[in-house]
Amino acid sequence: xxxxxxxxxxxxxxxxxxxxxxxxxxxxxxxxxxxxxxxxxxxxxxxxxxxxxxxxxxxxxxxxxxxxxxxxxxxxxxxxxxxxxxxxxxxxxxxxxxxxxxxxxxxxxxxxxxxxxxxxxxxxxxxxxxxxxxxxxxxxxxxxxxxxxxxxxxxxxxxxxxxxxxxxxxxxxxxxxxxxxxxxxxxxxxxxxxxxxxxxxxxxxxxxxxxxxxxxxxxxxxxxxxxxxxxxxxxxxxxxxxxxxxxxxxxxxxxxxxxxxxxxxxxxxxxxxxxxxxxxxxxxxxxxxxxxxxxxxxxxxxxxxxxxxxxxxxxxxxxxxxxxxxxxxxxxxxxxxxxxxxxxxxxxxxxxxxxxxxxxxxxxxxxxxxxxxxxxxxxxxxxxxxxxxxxxxxxxxxxxxxxxxxxxxxxxxxxxxxxxxxxxxxxxxxxxxxxxxxxxxxxxxxxxxxxxxxxxxxxxxxxxxxxxxxxxxxxxxxxxxxxxxxxxxxxxxxxxxxxxxxxxxxxxxxxxxxxxxxxxxxxxxxxxxxxxxxxxxxxxxxxxxxxxxxxxxxxxxxxxxxxxxxxxxxxxxxxxxxxxxxxxxxxxxxxxxxxxxxxxxxxxxxxxxxxxxxxxxxxxxxxxxxxxxxxxxxxxxxxxxxxxxxxxxxxxxxxxxxxxxxxxxxxxxxxxxxxxxxxxxxxxxxxxxxxxxxxxxxxxxxxxxxxxxxxxxxxxxxxxxxxxxxxxxxxxxxxxxxxxxxxxxxxxxxxxxxxxxxxxxxxxxxxxxxxxxxxxxxxxxxxxxxxxxxxxxxxxxxxxxxxxxxxxxxxxxxxxxxxxxxxxxxxxxxxxxxxxxxxxxxxxxxxxxxxxxxxxxxxxxxxxxxxxxxxxxxxxxxx
Numbered sequence: 001x002x003x004x005x006x007x008x009x010x011x012x013x014x015x016x017x018x019x020x021x022x023x024x025x026x027x028x029x030x031x032x033x034x035x036x037x038x039x040x041x042x043x044x045x046x047x048x049x050x051x052x053x054x055x056x057x058x059x060x061x062x063x064x065x066x067x068x069x070x071x072x073x074x075x076x077x078x079x080x081x082x083x084x085x086x087x088x089x090x091x092x093x094x095x096x097x098x099x100x101x102x103x104x105x106x107x108x109x110x111x112x113x114x115x116x117x118x119x120x121x122x123x124x125x126x127x128x129x130x131x132x133x134x135x136x137x138x139x140x141x142x143x144x145x146x147x148x149x150x151x152x153x154x155x156x157x158x159x160x161x162x163x164x165x166x167x168x169x170x171x172x173x174x175x176x177x178x179x180x181x182x183x184x185x186x187x188x189x190x191x192x193x194x195x196x197x198x199x200x201x202x203x204x205x206x207x208x209x210x211x212x213x214x215x216x217x218x219x220x221x222x223x224x225x226x227x228x229x230x231x232x233x234x235x236x237x238x239x240x241x242x243x244x245x246x247x248x249x250x251x252x253x254x255x256x257x258x259x260x261x262x263x264x265x266x267x268x269x270x271x272x273x274x275x276x277x278x279x280x281x282x283x284x285x286x287x288x289x290x291x292x293x294x295x296x297x298x299x300x301x302x303x304x305x306x307x308x309x310x311x312x313x314x315x316x317x318x319x320x321x322x323x324x325x326x327x328x329x330x331x332x333x334x335x336x337x338x339x340x341x342x343x344x345x346x347x348x349x350x351x352x353x354x355x356x357x358x359x360x361x362x363x364x365x366x367x368x369x370x371x372x373x374x375x376x377x378x379x380x381x382x383x384x385x386x387x388x389x390x391x392x393x394x395x396x397x398x399x400x401x402x403x404x405x406x407x408x409x410x411x412x413x414x415x416x417x418x419x420x421x422x423x424x425x426x427x428x429x430x431x432x433x434x435x436x437x438x439x440x441x442x443x444x445x446x447x448x449x450x451x452x453x454x455x456x457x458x459x460x461x462x463x464x465x466x467x468x469x470x471x472x473x474x475x476x477x478x479x480x481x482x483x484x485x486x487x488x489x490x491x492x493x494x495x496x497x498x499x500x501x502x503x504x505x506x507x508x509x510x511x512x513x514x515x516x517x518x519x520x521x522x523x524x525x526x527x528x529x530x531x532x533x534x535x536x537x538x539x540x541x542x543x544x545x546x547x548x549x550x551x552x553x554x555x556x557x558x559x560x561x562x563x564x565x566x567x568x569x570x571x572x573x574x575x576x577x578x579x580x581x582x583x584x585x586x587x588x589x590x591x592x593x594x595x596x597x598x599x600x601x602x603x604x605x606x607x608x609x610x611x612x613x614x615x616x617x618x619x620x621x622x623x624x625x626x627x628x629x630x631x632x633x634x635x636x637x638x639x640x641x642x643x644x645x646x647x648x649x650x651x652x653x654x655x656x657x658x659x660x661x662x663x664x665x666x667x668x669x670x671x672x673x674x675x676x677x678x679x680x681x682x683x684x685x686x687x688x689x690x691x692x693x694x695x696x697x698x699x700x701x702x703x704x705x706x707x708x709x710x711x712x713x714x715x716x717x718x719x720x721x722x723x724x725x726x727x728x729x730x731x732x733x734x735x736x737x738x739x740x741x742x743x744x745x746x747x748x749x750x751x752x753x754x755x756x757x758x759x760x761x762x763x764x765x766x767x768x769x770x771x772x773x774x775x776x777x778x779x780x781x782x783x784x785x786x787x788x789x790x791x792x793x794x795x796x797x798x799x800x801x802x803x804x805x806x807x808x809x810x811x812x813x814x815x816x817x818x819x820x821x822x823x824x825x826x827x828x829x830x831x832x833x834x835x836x837x838x839x840x841x842x843x844x845x846x847x848x849x850x851x852x853x854x855x856x857x858x859x860x861x862x863x864x865x866x867x868x869x870x871x872x873x874x875x876x877x878x879x
Contacts, residue, residue, distance in 0.1 A: 577681050
């Protein structure tokens with residue numbers, strides 16, 4: 001039963017109880033009554049009369065069996081009676097029959113002394129002989145008149161003023177982040193531990209997973225942060241890596257590998273903006289995204305979180321940061337969030353550990369280890385700078401990223417010999433020297449989940465938890481905030497001891513806190529610490545789903561299209577099969593509702609690919625059979641939708657542990673080949689029908705070489721998310737196929753890892769490959785309207801009736817003349833024409849033997865701003 005439905009049922013039950021007759025007096029012995037505050041904290045500026053609710057509740061949910069008397073009084077806090085507030089007391093009576101949850105207000109009068117001061121507290125005391133006293137409310141008199149509260153001052157001055165007022169304990173609190181679950185049962189821990197941040201890990205949600213419930217939860221925790229003397233607001237963070245995937249009802253966009261396939265930076269920026277609007281609408285100002293890693297080995301279980309295998313492609317997609325954060329100075333807008341570039345640096349390029357994978361065989365899943373995730377990047381410094389560090393310079397300098405997260409991985413430099421790797425969380429040369437020094441990053445560094453726990457402690461090598469050594473190494477390496485989901489208090493105590501002992505310097509602490517505070521000011525949290533529920537309708541809005549549908553359509557990569565099998569006729573007789581045709585959970589992948597994702601038809605609201613087909617082509621006759629057991633009847637075209645089930649880090653590694661607690665479909669062994677049942681469905685449908693279209697819904701390429709001969713059209717659909725109709729849009733020609741491979745598609749498992757630029761590069765389909773279904777001549781004509789010099793290239797005699805190029809030797813030299821100094825739209829159109837010609841030569845079998853390397857190198861050249869080289873390489877294939 002889904003959380004939102006459960007909440008609705010509870011509400012109905014409560015209403016029924018409230019309307020039922022009062023119980024007889026004899027029931028009083030079984031009923032426990034509790035009195036407490038309507039909420040824990042009431043915040044107000046000085047000079048106000050503050051109404052404070054006192055609430056009575058019963059253990060059985062029924063009305064009070066007996067009257068309850070409550071004595072209240074203003075108690076001893078940090079505020080001074082007579083100067084800051086008027087001392088008061090009184091008696092409240094809740095008559096028998098009062099419904100559980102009844103509140104009675106009392107009033108606390110705050111005085112105005114006009115002196116600049118920090119926040120002060122007025123706790124109320126409650127006493128009753130008829131009831132148990134729960135959490136008594138506290139009135140907080142807001143801090144006022146201090147420079148750091150003056151929004152007119154520059155952020156630097158505000159930070160300086162606030163930092164000078166903070167104690168060491170308060171500073172360490174700002175450096176500490178706890179998980180929602182660690183404070184949910186006792187929100188007062190936020191104030192007691194003086195936390196700077198709280199996060200939701202994957203699948204960590206309020207009891208009712210609705211946008212409004214998220215706002216309420218975040219605001220409740222914020223109230224505790226604002227009950228502290230300096231009232232430094234909390235910054236809440238979440239992994240919204242492809243839309244706000246933790247929240248039921250959010251728009252789930254394609255994962256980054258699919259966005260990389262679109263080659264559309266402007267669209268990716270709009271995806272980022274829509275994501276930010278939905279995240280901020282639920283009260284959250286910080287997103288642990290995007291992943292700007294460069295995926296070099298598809299056996300890695302997080303490879304779909306990368307935009308692609310070429311750092312230049314990743315850099316081009318960093319427009320998502322602009323979508324998340326907005327223009328400089330607009331971070332406080334209610335539709336923007338602080339973004340996080342992750343994982344610095346080298347994840348995606350770690351070595352696959354064959355020995356670990358082999359040792360995993362035959363072991364129960366809980367004893368198996370990750371063979372590549374959180375591993376070691378074995379590399380020289382030149383390669384590391386060119387590939388792994390490359391995305392971070394533009395993220396910092398061009399896109400002004402506000403936070404960066406280190407990788408779980410290690411780096412082992414080949415220059416000084418192998419076997420001495422350094423954990424990235426313990427690497428001052430890269431975090432402080434490279435990121436903060438050479439690149440000039442002025443945001444703050446947030447560790448990954450218990451990231452410093454993995455730093456080996458020489459004095460305690462088997463300790464997988466926290467030690468003082470790990471804390472000081474992590475802090476001194478340059479991390480500023482520490483994600484300590486369930487060990488926040490221990491971290492604070494250890495760091496305090498390290499500073500007191502002189503092993504961590506006060507200057508390092510001040511630098512970390514200064515960076516954190518600066519982003520909180522930039523986010524406008526000091527002015528608007530509480531989230532409004534007014535924008536919850538943005539979550540899953542029609543406008544955002546339209547963006548998602550467009551992104552899905554543009555992410556589809558047409559790998560093969562024999563006999564122009566695609567696009568389909570709108571009145572086609574279709575036989576749709578495959579387990580991923582009607583499974584929204586599989587379609588969305590990991591980091592959706594739960595950390596590892598969830599298989600299932602109704603995991604999230606959205607449109608499956610099957611339902612998208614029915615929506616886009618209502619005149620089509622569709623027979624559906626997931627396992628292809630139903631008769632094919634008079635169908636003429638088979639559409640087989642196969643691929644992977646959801647996974648995330650670690651449990652997605654090929655040769656790694658299966659997710660034993662996940663849904664049954666997810667417990668299958670991860671592979672670069674289709675699962676046996678998927679292969680059987682492909683064979684059965686393709687053998688039975690004249691035309692066979694296969695869609696691969698997956699986070700990485702799947703080896704299909706041995707079945708390719710029976711497949712007429714092959715599509716890489718990636719992980720499209722909630723808007724499956726976008727897949728149908730290109731299947732039926734509502735939108736053309738335009739996507740290009742963001743990673744090389746191997747011809748055999750033994751080829752992996754395989755990447756553009758490799759010395760022996762012979763994939764089944766190269767990086768940048770992608771057949772198109774829109775006429776090349778029409779594309780060129782669209783950008784040549786005001787360029788008469790291109791008319792000769794558009795002469796009808798040089799083109800086929802379908803708009804494809806007939807006379808490449810005649811047309812291509814004419815086009816090549818216009819690349820130099822051409823505007824981006826013209827350059828893209830020209831290169832698209834010559835790429836079509838090159839791919840057509842491959843399909844005809846007339847391309848040179850090294851065609852795959854030429855096409856991939858051309859794609860890299862285009863991405864790095866060298867269209868002339870790209871053109872020349874593609875021409876070599878096309879001729």
